[in-house]
Amino acid sequence: MTPSTMQARVVVDEWVRGGVREVVACPGSRNAPLLLALHAADAAGRVRLHVRIDERSAGFLAVGLAARSRRPVPVVVTSGTAVANLHPAVLEASHAGIPLVVASADRPLELVGTGANQTIDQAGLFGGAVRAAVVLPLAEERPRAAAGWRAAVCRVLDRARGTTTADPGPVQLDLPLREPLVDDGPEDDLPDWARGRADGAPWTAVAARVPQVAPLDLSAAVPTIVVAGHGAEAPDGLPDGVPVIAEPTSPLWGRSLRAGTQLLESALDGTRPDLLPARAVVVGRPTLHRPVSRLLSDPRVEVVVVPSAGETGARPGWTDVASSASRVGALPPPADWGVDVAWGETVRAADARVARVTGPDAGSAAGLAAAVVRTLPAGALFVVGSSSPVRDVALAAVPRADLTLLSARGVSGIDGAVSFATGAALADGRPAYALLGDLTFLHDSGGLLVGPDEPRPELTIVVANDDGGSVFATLEQGAPAHAAAFERVFGTPHGTDLQALCRAHGVAHRTVCAGDDAALAEALAPGGRPGVRVVEVAVERSTRRADADRRRDAARAAIGEPDIPGDVALG
Template sequence: MTGERTASGLALEVLQQLWLGGVRDVVLCPGSRSAPFALALDSADRSGDLRLHVRVDERSAGFLALGLSTGSRRPVAVVTTSGTAVGNLLPAVMEAHHTGRRIVVVSADRPERLRGTGANQTTVQAGIFGTFARCHDVTAGVAVDGLSSLVAQACSGAGPTQLNVQLDGDLTPPDPDPLTWWHRPDNRATAQLRQAGDVGVQPSVSVPTDGEPLPLGPRTVVVAGDDAGPAARMLAEAAGWPLVAEPTSGARIGRQALRTGRLLLTTALRDEVERVVVIGHPTLSRPVTGLISDSALEVLSVRGRSGVATDPGRVARVLDVVPRVEAPEDPTWFRRWQAADERLSQLIDSGLAAAQGDSPRASGAPDLSPLAVAAVVGAAVGAHTTLVVGSSNPVRDLDVMATPWPALEHRFVVGNRGLAGIDGMVSTAVGIALGRPRAARTIAYLGDLTFLHDTNGLMVGPSEPRPDLTLVVLNDDGGAIFSTLEQGGRRYADAFERVFATPHGTDLAALCAAHHTAYERVDDLGRLAEALAESPSGARVLEVRVSRADRRAEAAWLRQLAEQAVPGDDPSR
């Protein structure tokens, strides 16, 4: 069939092809031009073939789709009307591009004959995302085979794709019976899909076994960044090398993983490193970035899901698959790192315990250490738990405080680390929770600015699927991370509070009440641990208030403890 279709007929065929490509969740934003999609999706949802999520804010909708794709490991579609609605998806599309998440943007558009005429809500939509998403401008005359092929590519290829669908004429189906607005593709197509395997599901990780062998000898550290997966752990364990694994790496488990690895990279141990293997996308710390950018070292970097190998210094030899070793290294090298890690962890924990017990603050002021809060959150991530971590300080605190989790206990710790932004994290967490309904519990750990940046993510209509999700909001009334950077120095003190710290004074309890979201203020670590062990029904917010006044001093304190843990005259060198 190559003839012209009606708008509703074209919309139906696009949705059927998405279903054949493995799409089972679709996020929809309201609009007139997208009406044929909306009606067909409502019918598909009622029939149980698709799960529909309706949102009124396109930016939140894009991140909801991102979270659903991350959690379910399937392609997810987000449908918008024409005009600025499409542009609001850009932040989520950018993140999907840099992490290889399969998001299919279905943007309803005016027909080509109206482009450039000044017609209402008519703009340049096709290709609006530029290099961040492949684009197909779909007309009513597209051939069936052509439509099938391009949708299949969108659903199976890494990263986002835009299907810009030109809809002309009557936007509502001619038949008023909702049963005609959607029907599942015929049995032949379904059988072919099943025979070929479920193309929708993407493995959470790929662990190649045919990588090049690495010779032993050079003192080597494995750095596991975001989405590294178990391949990093398996390499470190096979070789007996230290493993510096970020919380969202999927590799911060097992016997080689270090709790305080990035702090140890500020000590004399770092000077002895001769080779680094980088897997995933490390982004959390300058010590790690400095290590993997050092031209004096042998740096090997493995391509990630997005096809990019992390190599900020342009010094690495890029590998397509994870390398292998034929035998374990002499254990002396790792044991020194392990002993330093244990000493530093003990120094940090004992110092925090003393500060919490001996330094009471004024009545009513926050008296919890952000690091202590992160330790409780990390300990709450038991088997089959999902943890979504926001950017900025929470993930960095967790990187210092989270003891590596035991092996062989499935956990899912993720964040939007492709671009490490604070955009859309509430919606991302909601999507991940909805995409992983069998998880024992789902926790999101966010800073206050990250939470406030996407409070529209709490806006869920009464008929929409709702997640069981606990959001822990670390509220220090502003952007504390900047106090640890150059702009937090004394010379910028007069301008700092306004243009970097950005205090807001928002009443989170009132905000949650406006969104009909359960809320609790938590003032002690014991209650936080209890709350995180609970299994709530629906979404709830736990606000934990802390001070940001000591953040810069805290960073200096951690560096001092690291030096104590690794004395410069260590006789075992």
């Protein structure tokens, strides 16, 4: 057995012992020992292997798998630019606290800087984006070598999980492999001295971390709102009388105010100063809404922050973009909160009035987002694109507590979205759904390319196709003053035939008219067999800004009405 083959088999074996259940791999020569070891482990039912030809898509497939399963997922690539193509996925995993393991095959150190083919200095390539960068020594046939390899794998998996550091995220495991890379021996053979522990346990067992953060004192009964952003842990409970503004990817979204951002705008601009909270409790990373950012910057509001527990969300510490946090701690039990019941009722009454008059146009992207959320079956996994779709869901859909929502909001890029959704759906195992914009879908159209022998989820991707990027229409660059430049450099129309693109990849495609709820419900009905389906819905881009302005004006008018006793939100 070649030393490189032995090292690869030991690494894969220790991954399995350490709880790895899914591995993504890309073809290559230098990573051949790992590929052969993974193929054997897949055939034996020890792991599930997913092969992709594009490293960028492979990276986001692994991120999606890890985001849903919360288990470390290695992505195995060959040397050179193959490793560099994982950088976007590594950044997303880093800022979202996702346990990704980059297993990069490498050339031996003596070849770096010599002009050898496909050789770069890739050890430490990801800098501070990874929690650790471990380089295995070149494989040698001696008993202590295998112990070192196994111990290193255990350390890598621990750093990815954040068990001892409360800091989960990506880790690079760089494996310089010397030729010969393959041999003709049995694929699952190892000498006795290279085998792991006889009981199948990891080489190094790591005890679970128990977070210990003192609870905040929230006993004062002042007007309080909870702001729940991406990556927030599900709290044990909140008092019933405390309003919540939650982003869709927060576990608190199901009890969120429907018009929370509009209420904040009116409170902050003085239209309804009685709606301004005296205290904002922040959990997770609020990233979607400018009124929330303004609230957290307002000196009239006390900002208290709940830090990440290290199991989901951002790196340890606390969210404080505006440098306004006055206290940091854990949430107290619901009974220990001071609740201003009258203020909470006033907020919910205003929220109910606004929600009744600010529905989106049926033919708009926001109308589609609301219809998709309304139509999904209870318990569904729903992956939402990071640009317009997640905002449309937040502003237009009725919150539902019976959905699991995921979105790549670590750095909020649109890259890798098809692969991320595929990975999440594979890890979930049930029929899953995604809502993506057309540019996001096209950016990762390579994610549709799946080999005939690869595992497939039952995934329905709804594409809101407005032939360009409509999110910019509601920002400063969408103002009439920039109309001459907008379409080319922000709108970026593409004219791509999505049906033809899907046909080329062997992916089922159908078109549904915007506003046709019956056809949408039929298209979203579970198909009962694995595979990706694309449902394309044409929506109007040119009216997005006007529709947003109309809803904003309607909200202001409704908020200005006198309070009606008992007029509270039901959704």
